[in-house]
Amino acid sequence: MTVSILGTTGYAGMVLLRIALGHHEVDRVYPVSGSRAGAEVSRFDPGIPADLAGERLGATNGTFCTIEDAVDAKPDVVFSALPHLSSAAALEPFLGNCVVIDLSADFRISDPSVFEAAYGQPPARPDLLSQAVYGLSEVERESVRTADLIANPGCYPTATLLPLIPIDRAGFVAGRIVTHAMSGISGAGRKNKLNLLFSERTENANAYAPGTSHRHHPEIQSRLGPSSRLLFTPHLVPLSQGMVVTSVVPVTSPAETAIRAVENAYEGMPFVRLRGEAIPETRDVRNTNRCDIGWRIESDTVLLFSVIDNLWKGAAGQAVQNMNIRFGFSEREGLNQVGEL
């Protein structure tokens, strides 16, 4: 199996490459980098020793390649970890020729006007929005199995929606949902921005883009039923990787019934771990594809606690999980990491 990765030198791309190099169904990887084509991967990213990359990078002699090389390789699947608003265009030569898994937002929102309101310009390929399958793996597994274009969810939507959707779909939401999230700084990407410098973020924390103003709000809202209104406030905290989401959900049925809906939805699924009354920490899932979910009940209200690694279940990990589902591999293949210390 041949895999191409666009945007390999960003944080999600670097994780994708790591997972691909350890995946038993992947034979060849074409790591694309516009600016670094020809440069040795293990020199740019010493976390990947040349001997471990081995044969899977053999086709490019262990170097980054151009997008043309990646097209010529006729891959079975292409991942794009490029930024939104440039990903869809870069994927053009692959569309229709292989399975496309886009980690950007370019295909995530079905309604072009909602997309434009959130991203400031119309989607590049409005004609494809309805074909794209939203790759929240646990929820859309059946659709993913046959999808040729998978819009991989954002990190905030993944961590927020997984605990909410079973309650929402059962019709148990009885009032406005209030969600508070915090993200590691890697979620903002590997970009030259002053406000992402170490000296700006260490010993600092803040809310931003609150209520309905974050770009991920419409992505989340559009996956919930019309009566589940959401206020969503993200925060930046001095972590590199990790995401914590806390949602307060008024419910109609007895709160225990709502919890049971969550338990039933994810029973036996490999990457959702139900922690019950134990509240999860980001450390529990760091560098893994897991979403850990805990809860508490306050009379007619459910408090839901979910943690993910924003670069794994929130990006690259879920992308590979979707590839596994799409190609009929074991869903766990390449993704069986224990958590870090």
Next chain:
Amino acid sequence: MTVSILGTTGYAGMVLLRIALGHHEVDRVYPVSGSRAGAEVSRFDPGIPADLAGERLGATNGTFCTIEDAVDAKPDVVFSALPHLSSAAALEPFLGNCVVIDLSADFRISDPSVFEAAYGQPPARPDLLSQAVYGLSEVERESVRTADLIANPGCYPTATLLPLIPIDRAGFVAGRIVTHAMSGISGAGRKNKLNLLFSERTENANAYAPGTSHRHHPEIQSRLGPSSRLLFTPHLVPLSQGMVVTSVVPVTSPAETAIRAVENAYEGMPFVRLRGEAIPETRDVRNTNRCDIGWRIESDTVLLFSVIDNLWKGAAGQAVQNMNIRFGFSEREGLNQVGEL
């Protein structure tokens, strides 16, 4: 003016001592430490050079002293930064003899049964609970002026209540308040606990004691009107000092009116800075006594963002502010720090 400090070697005590040494109305400071009496302060805490401590520690020759020394000094004011459940007892010899400002929870909750439910044992001096003034300076300034026993608020209550109280007192709260908070690790105290180790907290974050289960919940709830019900979820993040509180408040009146209540309440006050639509960051107030407050409106709901330094406005800074008010000093005396870089 003579000041005694109990519990000087904890984080709040260390900040108290710093402020006291730079306070122009303070002549002598008696820094008490049960376990370190006789040890040189600037050796234990090299952040305080002996030459800067100077004459104010002259009475103890620059060393920590015993509680007996502090009693014998007949101070004008005693601060206790001892842990709750041991502070009230240690303050016994001072009660009635000088102004007492207690940074622990021992006098904060008026109802003994509520105290017992939160702290697992009855209050040490239930007879004094009704006399103690709750030292949320901006709100209780008039009562503080004449108080002989001041219960200095907790950090979460301070950051949560300041933006909420004007809306609550105006009767504008129209439904359940949902508050999410995050605290720097110093808020847990300077204690030998495994889960406070650097290697446990760096690159880690989590919710804890959610809903109504944190000890500060009754402290906050009891300061709000009976119709303002609160769900409060604190989180630990890898900061040393700093606190972020985000509250979602449904309001009856036009949201702008509710905001105006906040603006009116704090106009001209030295330590509340209204930031409008600019959302504050903990860095903006680090090592200062300020509470910065921002807001956003979502139709009939107000989102309130407040940040403090948990050891300053959330503990030692507010304690000195209360001393300033009580003794008729400038409220800013000793507390005019700019924020850190």
Next chain:
Amino acid sequence: MTVSILGTTGYAGMVLLRIALGHHEVDRVYPVSGSRAGAEVSRFDPGIPADLAGERLGATNGTFCTIEDAVDAKPDVVFSALPHLSSAAALEPFLGNCVVIDLSADFRISDPSVFEAAYGQPPARPDLLSQAVYGLSEVERESVRTADLIANPGCYPTATLLPLIPIDRAGFVAGRIVTHAMSGISGAGRKNKLNLLFSERTENANAYAPGTSHRHHPEIQSRLGPSSRLLFTPHLVPLSQGMVVTSVVPVTSPAETAIRAVENAYEGMPFVRLRGEAIPETRDVRNTNRCDIGWRIESDTVLLFSVIDNLWKGAAGQAVQNMNIRFGFSEREGLNQVGEL
């Protein structure tokens, strides 16, 4: 193959357990914890999900066990990650019955009087010191192959000795070696100590135990030739995992020849990566068993730069590497991790 681990709940023990659970030659693991016997491993350490631990913890039903259980299991190998001065005693029932790999200092120093000078009391088993093989894998591989008692090196000695030994053994050292090291905080262990708290270590750094005063100094010095005198100064920096060692070595031969000795010594070895003039970063080896080594020449002096993860190549990783060598497994088995992002 059956493995017992003593001291599983410390940092090195937690890493050992992770590696053992992913090691293809290990069938059963007995994770000992004196204080937590009977408690569920994946509840204590949520980084290890119960389903991943699977059958290898089946013998203890997924719980920690007592040392008696671990003895009764008649393991093929026992690892001790207990603190020095208590490890040797705890290993008594295993000595002579299986391969013993001790991560503490108890068997590392051959001369009992040197041990006593460094650790303040005589070694528990002076009779065994000469039998114990010092498990610096790359250097002592042949001795490890047949050893029944392996003294696993300390983290500072591992990172310091690997680049130095080839130059030392070739007789090229021409004067005093000056070594500066810095360590992540996890190197100090998972202990209730005030000076390891997050709020004490974040935004803080310092030298300690300099010159010849650190306990690891005699461990390093005794592995070098008598004419290679060493001044060694460790520093604490706000990392959790990671170690940087910089050594300045005057050499007799042309400096290029000394470098060539290093290159020749480690050619083809799986866990030493020679980086040439590229200076390695701790990130390059985090959560891996690698030691990355770079260098620069200043006329007749060689500057050597080495990085390891103190819990992996500096503790648990090298312990498993030694097991692999001892039992004739692939040296890489269980240790093929790429570096973290």
Next chain:
Amino acid sequence: MTVSILGTTGYAGMVLLRIALGHHEVDRVYPVSGSRAGAEVSRFDPGIPADLAGERLGATNGTFCTIEDAVDAKPDVVFSALPHLSSAAALEPFLGNCVVIDLSADFRISDPSVFEAAYGQPPARPDLLSQAVYGLSEVERESVRTADLIANPGCYPTATLLPLIPIDRAGFVAGRIVTHAMSGISGAGRKNKLNLLFSERTENANAYAPGTSHRHHPEIQSRLGPSSRLLFTPHLVPLSQGMVVTSVVPVTSPAETAIRAVENAYEGMPFVRLRGEAIPETRDVRNTNRCDIGWRIESDTVLLFSVIDNLWKGAAGQAVQNMNIRFGFSEREGLNQVGEL
């Protein structure tokens, strides 16, 4: 007294502005920012509340100003915190018209060819190099008193030279000095560089520019006697502010005599604190202008440990100290901060 600051929006400039606003001899401050002229200072930098900035920023209505405004203000002193290679040119209109204190490297190295070798281009004003006084305050106090052009030392040189110079000047250095330093990330400036991002620097550490290759090496070397040869290796560690320097110095005289030279040199000086055998930590001096110095003796070798805050004694603090000396103010004015918790 009127003060202009060039480069106010970098880290050193932000600290300079903070100090200037609290300095009792400063009446008016002109904070220059090329890119932000007209913008409100307290909005850009919320750590400085408008009410605390008060009258001192009155001349610019609390906003940043242009360099022309700063020239027109006819200041008594101008500080430049601009980057090297652009600072000298920007200072042109001030030279000869007021006291100039340049925090960049542009006037630090007297020999133009040494400058060019280090900075890749010739100095902008080679004619002024011999007039510029090197503002290592404790060492050059007498020259600073009458200087009109002060080259403020770099952070590494300050922390390295202070303990070394007394031993060097007494002629006690008996062999090559080996210095190892580590710096907080703010030392690299407030620049859009990928390798300064939070996610690149947290949980990461490394040596760089070792031996004689760092730009600060010639700055340090040129202040030492010709027989004191230095190998200097800096390291980056995940701190924002702080610097640790450890030097190993072979000495001719009894080591105690060399130490006595250090003690004698700094006796009674306000910003050098001699800690004896107590090794200082960066926390001890954070956000202060102090340099704390400790030492240990290893027979004929002295180990020197010094810590500073790289933005204070290593940049802005020492610049103000130099202004105080030059204008005959108390050397401590504006610089009496205790250390942070």
